[in-house]
Amino acid sequence: MPTFLETVHVLDGELLHLDYHQKRINDVFQNFYPTSPILNIYDYLAHVEIPQQGSFRARLVYSTQWEFHEFIAYQEKNIKRLAIVNTGDYEYQYKYADRSHLLKKVAEHPEADDIIFSKQGKLQDSSIANLAFKKGDKWFTPKEPLHWGTTRRRLIDEKILEEIDIWETELSDYSHICLINVFRPLSDHHALLLPDAIV
Structure with a gap:
């Protein structure tokens, strides 16, 4: 069973553009887990302690269930070439x-x-x-x-x-x-x- 990842930008406690992350989760379930109830990212994150200051990557790993999450302080990779x-x-x-x-x-x-x-x-x-x-x-x-x-x-x-x-x-x-x-x-x-x- 494959596992999938959502990376959400958390900026000063605000979870940005969750609607588009939910759309992608919906597509994953439609294509991979059509008989399983679709996970709801809003419900899951409502019960998670969110960092309130700074820019963070919220990494959410899931298959038919949420597997784990973590918050990582964001550091931009310098890409020139x-x-x-x-x-x-x-x-x-x-x-x-x-x-x-x-x-x-x-x-x-x-x-x-x-x-x-x-x-x-x-x-x-x-x-x-x-x-x-x-x-x-x-x-x-x-x-x-x-x-x-x-x-x-x-x-x-x-x-x-x-x-x-x-x-x-x-x-x-x-x-x-x-x-x-x-x-x-x-x-x-x-x-x-x-x-x-x-x-």
Whole structure:
């Protein structure tokens, strides 16, 4: 039985965007545990002591039941250089608790701070985030990402991100790349210049 992970941003005691985490949990149960009652992240966290000051990662591991949780003070990873790697037949559509393959791929590229997965020439995700690419004054995100990211989904719903195929061969069409997740906002300030960021 696979186990899954939700990483929630806790900022000064506030649990951010729980509705999108619940949507992903709903999808996991629909696809993996259709006969089990769906876990409710609101109910679970209502009985947990939440850190009230600072920025924390709330890691919640679950299968058909909640298995454990922990709060880790957030420290941003400094990412400036990205290496493109072949996705192959690896799939990470949902946020599995087992991230060993991702960590192994990152370790294979010491010349970079993180990697970008590319499947048949189409860019997908980094090991820690979904991706956004800027062209002119618009932001685009790969139509076929490696995994279902809550921040990506929210920005699409808010009409801030548009889904398209982003090909390795067309990277020169974009001026910036931004890694987006619950801790990494979409902005010019957090974006990296292209093609300089690719090693």
